Structure formats: C-alpha cells, structure tokens
Amino acid sequence: MAEKDSAPTPTEYIAHHLTNLTFGKRPDGSWGFASSAEEAAQMGFWSVHVDSLAWAVGLGLVFLFLFWLAARRATAGVPGMFQSAIEAIVEFVDTTTKDIFPHKNPWVAPMGLTILIWVFLMNLMDLVPVDWVPNIFRYWLNVPYMKIVPTTNVSVTFGVAIGVFLIVIYYSFKRKGPGGFLAELAFHPFPKFAAPVNFVLESVTLLAKPVSLALRLFGNLYAGEMIFMLIAILFSASIALALLGVVLQLMWALFHILVIVLQAFIFMVLSTVYIAQAYEVPEENGH
Amino acid sequence: MVNFWTMIGISVTFFIFVLICRAFVWPPLINAMRARQERIAQGLENAEKAEEALAKSNADAEVLLRDARAEGQRIIEQARAQATMVVDDAKDHAREEGERILTAARAEVTQEVNRARESLRQEVAYLAVVGASRILSSEIDRRKHSAMLDNLVREL
Numbered sequence: 001m002a003e004k005d006s007a008p009t010p011t012e013y014i015a016h017h018l019t020n021l022t023f024g025k026r027p028d029g030s031w032g033f034a035s036s037a038e039e040a041a042q043m044g045f046w047s048v049h050v051d052s053l054a055w056a057v058g059l060g061l062v063f064l065f066l067f068w069l070a071a072r073r074a075t076a077g078v079p080g081m082f083q084s085a086i087e088a089i090v091e092f093v094d095t096t097t098k099d100i101f102p103h104k105n106p107w108v109a110p111m112g113l114t115i116l117i118w119v120f121l122m123n124l125m126d127l128v129p130v131d132w133v134p135n136i137f138r139y140w141l142n143v144p145y146m147k148i149v150p151t152t153n154v155s156v157t158f159g160v161a162i163g164v165f166l167i168v169i170y171y172s173f174k175r176k177g178p179g180g181f182l183a184e185l186a187f188h189p190f191p192k193f194a195a196p197v198n199f200v201l202e203s204v205t206l207l208a209k210p211v212s213l214a215l216r217l218f219g220n221l222y223a224g225e226m227i228f229m230l231i232a233i234l235f236s237a238s239i240a241l242a243l244l245g246v247v248l249q250l251m252w253a254l255f256h257i258l259v260i261v262l263q264a265f266i267f268m269v270l271s272t273v274y275i276a277q278a279y280e281v282p283e284e285n286g287h
Numbered sequence: 288m289v290n291f292w293t294m295i296g297i298s299v300t301f302f303i304f305v306l307i308c309r310a311f312v313w314p315p316l317i318n319a320m321r322a323r324q325e326r327i328a329q330g331l332e333n334a335e336k337a338e339e340a341l342a343k344s345n346a347d348a349e350v351l352l353r354d355a356r357a358e359g360q361r362i363i364e365q366a367r368a369q370a371t372m373v374v375d376d377a378k379d380h381a382r383e384e385g386e387r388i389l390t391a392a393r394a395e396v397t398q399e400v401n402r403a404r405e406s407l408r409q410e411v412a413y414l415a416v417v418g419a420s421r422i423l424s425s426e427i428d429r430r431k432h433s434a435m436l437d438n439l440v441r442e443l
Contacts, residue, residue: 020290048292056297060304067312074319076326090316110313111305118304150297155290159297163305166298 010233017130017229020049020153021145035144049153056150059121060114067117089117093268100269101276108275111167112268115160120264122156123221125149127253127260130228151221151263154214161214164271168209171278184282209274213267220263224256412440 008016015037022040023033024047033050034040040047070086079087090113097112125148137143150156172181185202186195231252234245416436 022290045291047290048296049290053293053296053300057300060300064304064307064312067308067316071312071315074315076319076322079323087316087320090313091320094317107305107309109317110309113313114301114305114308118301153290153293154288155293156297158289159294160301162294163298163301 007236013233014226014229016145017134017147017225019145020147021051021143022047023050024048033144049147049155051145051147052150052153052156055125055148056118056122056156059125059150060118063114063117063121067113089113096269097272100272101279103276103279105279107167108272111164111275112272115164115271116264116268119151119160119217119267120261122150123260123264126152126221126224126228126256130225130232149221149225151217152225154218154222157214157218157221158210160217160267161210164213164274165210167271168274168278171275175279175281180281209270213270213274217263217267220259224252224259227252228256408440408443411443412436415439 019037019040021033022043023031024040024043025031026034026039027042034043034047067086067090070083074083074087093113093116094109097109101108128148133148134146137146147153172184176184185206186192186199188198188202190198228249231245231248234241234248236242
C-alpha cells in the first residue's frame with residue numbers, strides 16, 4: 001500500500017481505489033481532470049471515465065489484434081499452436097451460439113466472440129494486484145486515479161448491455177414489424193382487454209434484460225475487486241494479518257479465475273438468448 | 288451512478304468491435320476451419336477408398352501369384368521330366384557308343400593278335416629253317432624241303 005504524505009485510513013484507501021479518473025466540465029466552467037472524488041461528482045453529466053474507457057478500448061483492441069493475427073494466417077492446412085488455441089475458442093463460440101440461436105445470422109456468432117473475449121479480458125484485469133497500476137500512475141505519471149478493471153464500473157457494463165439491448169430491439173422490429181413487436185408487448189400474459197397491464201409487465205421484462213446483464217457482471221466484479229482491496233488493507237496492518245492476507249489473496253484470486261470466465265460466458269450466452277427471443281415470431285397471431 | 292458518456296462510449300466501442308470482428312476476424316477463421324473440416328472428411332473418405340482399392344488389388348495379386356506359382360511349378364515339373372528324358376537318352380546313347388567302341392577295339396585286338404601270331408609263326412619257321420640249316424649245314428636244300436617246312440610252319 002502506498003504512503004506518501006500521511007498513511008490513508010482504510011476508508012480513504014478504498015474510496016481512492018473506487019474513484020475513476022474523470023475528465024469533464026468543472027463547476028467553474030473549465031474542462032479538465034477531476035483531482036478528487038467530490039470534484040468528479042460535481043462534474044455531473046458532462047464528464048467521462050477516461051480510465052475505464054481507455055482500458056476497455058485497449059483491451060478490445062488486444063482481443064481484435066490477437067484474433068486478427070490468427071485470422072490473417074488462417075489456412076485449411078495444419079494449424080500451429082496459437083492458431084489452434086484461437087480456433088478452439090472460435091469453435092466453442094460457434095457451437096454455443098448455434099445451440100442457442102439456430103437461425104441464420106452472420107452477426108450473432110461474431111458478437112458472441114466479441115463479448116466473451118472482451119469481457120473476459122476486462123475481467124482479467126481484476127487479477128492484477130490492486131495497487132500496482134494505480135500507484136504507477138499516481139507516483140510516476142502523476143495521474144491521481146486509475147481504475148484498471150472496466151467491468152467494475154457500472155457505466156461500462158451498462159454500455160455493453162445497452163449495445164446488446166439495441167440489437168435485441170432492432171431484431172424485434174425487423175422480425176415482427178412495429179405492430180408485431182407492440183402486440184407482443186401488449187397482448188401477451190393476459191387477454192387483449194388487459195393491454196395496459198400487459199404492456200407494463202412486458203416492458204419491465206424487456207428492460208430487465210439489459211439491467212440484469214449489466215448489474216450481474218458489475219456486481220460480481222465489483223464485489224471481487226472490493227474483496228481484493230480488503231485483503232490489500234491486511235498487508236499493511238500487521239505481520240500476522242499480512243500472512244493471512246497472502247493466503248486469502250491466493251485463494252480469492254484462484255476462485256476469481258472461475259468468476260472471471262464464468263461471467264464473460266454468461267454475458268455471451270444471455271445476450272445470444274435475448275437475441276434468439278427477439279427472433280421468435282409467434283405462430284398463432286401473425287401480425 | 289451511471290456515467291452517461293462512458294456508457295455511450297462503451298456502447299459505440301462495442302458496436303465497432305463487433306463490426307470489425309464480423310468483417311475481419313470471424314469469416315477467415317470460420318472459413319479456414321470449415322475448409323479444414325471438409326479436407327479432413329475428404330481425406331478420410333479417400334483413405335477409406337484407397338484401403339478398399341488396396342484390399343482389392345491385394346486379392347488380385349494373390350490370385351495372380353497363385354496362378355503364377357502353379358504355372359511355375361508346372362513348368363519346373365515339365366522341365367524336370369524333359370531333363371530326365373534327355374539324360375536317359377544321353378545315357379543310352381553313351382552306353383551304345385561305348386559298347387560299339389569296345390566291340391571295335393576288341394575286334395582290332397583279335398586282329399592284331401592274329402596278325403602277330405601269323406608273323407611269329409613265319410618268324411619261327413624262318414628261324415627253324417635257319418637253325419636247321421646251321422645244324423645241317425648244307426644238307427638240307429631250301430627248295431627241296433620247302434614243302435616239309437611249310438607243313439611245319441602250319442603246325443606251329
């Protein structure tokens with residue numbers, strides 16, 4: 001843990017690690033990076049979490065670069081080790097999405113792959129010890145805040161979930177037409193006379209999809225990161241607690257490997273399921 | 288609290304990533320994999336066909352080999368029989384020839400013996416006459432006694 005001016009209290013430490021590097025419009029009208037959590041909060045609407053966005057974009061580019069490398073040299077001949085590894089992932093995504101989404105659509109499988117690997121890489125940053133990168137930025141580069149796990153930021157998980165949600169809406173309209181989509185929302189659980197009730201219920205169901213996608217991922221990763229921080233506090237408490245912290249860190253990191261992969265997989269599967277539901281055209285009503 | 292512009296940024300990024308993945312990453316990989324699958328299936332099929340062909344040609348070869356072996360055996364036996372015949376012929380021939388030579392030699396020997404006997408007889412007669420003439424000096428006239436001497440020679 002870093003001590004410079006005065007040792008931070010655990011509360012200060014955690015609060016610091018939970019603050020995003022925020023760029024925005026200060027109350028006095030000037031633009032710049034917020035130097036404290038309060039200032040970041042004051043920026044309100046006209047602000048952006050630069051660290052989450054940069055790490056998310058960077059990790060996405062890592063994903064695309066790795067897979068593009070494999071794709072560039074892909075041949076039907078004997079694949080190398082790297083090629084085989086990439087192809088195993090592609091094969092896995094292809095079969096998984098085909099199982100859930102049996103329709104012909106050239107976008108769903110690439111979308112699943114993008115979600116799986118991108119979310120996985122963003123989650124993976126959680127295994128980097130919580131102090132390393134923030135301290136490098138803080139003391140070497142003079143950047144006050146640096147949250148390196150984009151998926152512990154609810155804005156990021158909502159960003160991906162909204163992307164999926166827009167795809168769901170698009171295919172609902174495309175497959176059922178505006179009337180059909182509306183009919184699905186209004187005439188579903190109860191008969192037609194209860195259309196307003198139906199509409200409220202179905203809208204909630206519809207909106208629950210991106211919300212659950214976003215909050216599930218965010219909750220898992222946020223809780224994971226929080227526990228890593230609590231363990232990190234142990235390191236500076238006493239030797240006995242630090243030793244306990246070493247054991248806990250190891251155990252939690254090992255367990256977290258499972259969480260990281262599982263959450264990425266769940267995000268991909270549920271996104272595919274939601275799009276598959278959007279594709280389903282009711283037989284009895286037509287439109 | 289959700290930061291609006293971060294969320295929008297991530298959504299836009301998400302769409303761009305999916306687009307890039309769809310355009311440049313997914314198709315080459317999946318196409319290569321499908322092509323390889325096709326190739327492996329084709330290869331297995333070909334291997335099966337080749338195996339069948341091999342089995343068939345093995346069977347054919349065995350039949351041919353068996354025929355060839357039988358034919359060879361037949362030819363060898365024929366050759367052996369012929370050889371036996373030739374050798375027998377040669378033996379007979381040789382025996383006959385030998386006998387012929389032997390007979391001729393024997394006849395020659397007999398002839399030689401007779402000739403020698405004749406010559407010896409004349410020699411002895413001559414020697415007897417010479418001896419007698421030496422003994423009797425001139426008492427015996429060659430011409431007078433030649434008939435007697437001839438008799439003597441014949442009796443020898």
